[in-house]
Structures are given as C-alpha cells and as structure tokens.
Amino acid sequence: MACLHDHNCEDHDCSSDWSLYKRIDLTKASALNEAIPGSVKSVFKAWEHRLNTSEEHLESNEGDPELLVFIPFTSDVKLKSISIVGGADGTSPSKMRAFINRDGIDFSDAQSMQAIQEWDLAENMQGVLEYQTRYSKFQSVGNITLHFPENFGGDTTKIHYIGLKGEATQLKRDVVATIVYELMPNPSDYNGACLWQGQYSRV
Template sequence: MCDHGHSGDGHGHGEGCSHEALEQQPLVFDYNLYQYIVLEQINTLNESRDGDGKLVFKSMDSKNDRAKFVESDADAELLFNIPFSAHVRLTGLCISGDQDASHPARVKLYKDRPAMSFDDCSAEPEQMIDVKQDPAGEVDYPLKTAKFNNVSHLSIFIERNFGADETKVYYIGLRGEYQQDILRGKVPITTYELNPNMADHKGEIPEAIGKTLF
C-alpha cells in the first residue's frame, strides 16, 4: 500500500509510492569477471583450510551458496592473490559474509602485484573500501576505473572485520570489462630497421630487417 500515514506531514501519497517502488527495485549489477579468473591459481594467505579461498569466487547464480566459504586462521586478515586469464578493466566489487562481527569491514585493492604477502600490504593500495555488513551480496562498491585498467592480477587484502577473531567470506564478485588476451610464455620482441642503409646491406634484399629475441 502507498498510504504510510503521512497526512499532515507535507508528503503526498504519490511521492510515497515513488519511494516504495524504488526500494522494491534495487539496481542489479553483473559481476561478470568470474569467467576470466584463473581459479586454480588463486593464492589465499591465512585461510584456515587450504584451498577454501578460491571457493568464494563463484558465478552470480551461486553467490548465495552458503556451503562454500573461507575463514581466516590466526587473525582477522585475509589476502587473496587473483590472476586473470585476460587483461580486464575493473569497475566494481561485491563482498559478502555473515551478519555478525566476522564480516569484512575494510579491504584494500592492489593491481598487478603477483605473489603479494602480508609484508607487502603496507604499500599504498590502488583503492581502500570500508565495507558494510552484506550477507545477501547486494551492495556494490564502484572502483576507480582509472586505477584498474589493463589488470592482469588483483590482490584483495581484508585488513579487518567488525571485531571477531576470525573473518568469514562467502562471496567476492568482480565486475568490469574484458580488454585483451594475455600473451602466454615468451613474448617475441622485434626491432625493425625502417630506413636501411643500402651500403650496409650489399647483396641483401632491401626490406625491413627483423630480429626476434628470446
């Protein structure tokens, strides 16, 4: 109903209906970068059980699966090192835990620093986010896109929670755009002589000369 008992408070019923409609239709984001995460190569530091860190990177259809989660071990900190199979442009983040003190409260994001350790987390992050308790995974945190262009590796450092001894995470979603494939293995580097000196290449075909270094 649109009658909220606002008679005499200066708010018309039409305005109340509009607010109610907006509340009932939350903006839905597509955390589509899951398909570009190399799950088997995710490295999670301070997870209580080996391999659980990769379980929180799920498709959106499975984001409310409470059977898969990661919990920190010695303290509240968790560090995820996440490689991508392609260069991506990151535009948003979603993170969910329990509706209690174990939910992440602050995360720091680092671009293209593979094999980060906790000792490295004192460095200035590309972005720091104060996180709300969000068991349903409905809160979207926009990222500074200028900081997260052409990303091949992302590190997510959960610095603290809301006061519990351990942190628990059920879902981490990443949204953004595919940019380009990462070249696998050795990349050939070719140098070209654009204006060859004919005196230096007697008997050779006067074409651009390339040399590949390995």
C-alpha cells in the same frame, strides 16, 4: 564508494554484469592465512549463487582475522566494482584494500605499501552492495590483490563470495609477439653484403 544494485534484476541479467569470475585463473588464485588451503577458489562463482552459504567458504585462521587474496585473470580486465558477501556474527570483513598488477604480495608488503584504493565495508549479508572502483585506475588489470585487514569483531574472517563487475579487454600482456632481427649472410651475394631477415619469437 558503495551503492545498492541500481536495477531490477527481474528485468536485467545481473549475472552477466558480474561475469568476470569466468576470467579468473583459478589454478593460480590464492590466499594467505586461509584456514583450509585452496578454499579461496570457492568464493568465485556466479552472481545467482552468491548467497549459498552451505558451500565451502574462505575463512581465516582462528584468532587472526586478516586475509590477503590474490586474483589473477586469464585476460586483462577493466574493473568497475567489487561485491563482498561475508560471514555472520562479526566475521564479515570491515575494510578492503586493493593492489593491481603486483605479484607475490605478503602481509608485510600489504601493510607498508600504498593501496590503489581502500573501502570501508558494510555487513553485506544479502549481496546487494557493490563498491565502486576509481575506474580510470582499473583499466588494464592483469591481477588484483585484495587485503582484508580486519572484521567486525569476530575471531575469524569469513568470505562466501567475491563478485567482480567489469569487462575483459585483451590477451595477457606477457603473451606478446616481438620481432627480433638477426644479421644473416646471403650465400648468393658474392659481394659479401648482408640482408636483414625478420624472425619472430614469443616472450
């Protein structure tokens, strides 16, 4: 489901709504089939810069419009909606599919796996459309992979901006302290009894 931004941004700080780009781990963000390696990082920026098409953008290889974008977060997030600003002349993506908390998805995986949600996209040249998630399914998102399988007829697919609306929840789940108990003999206990000694380790 898509909708227009339903508030007047002169009276409301829209940028704060779309601030999850600050939670993206850009060092690990990646894209498959990008014409310029690393260009995917340029699409994550402040909301007020979403229409700046003079900057570097993400573009697929010539003759192959399919893109797969991996977006890891520095903390778990609750994702409410997504906004995509694509290119002109048929190069905007026309469909988007999402997978959450799955590492290492390639095109074969994306085509065979059931997406958690799919959207038909419009040519959103002014960045005023947002696509709502099924919010109950996007509550503990450590990473999201967006699959753009086709566009509006262009030889390549271009994306200038990917906006993510939501809120951060907690630290990454792979940074968890667990308690490991070890059985340690107590030298002062002459009866040979043993005590449980709690010892923390980080996994």
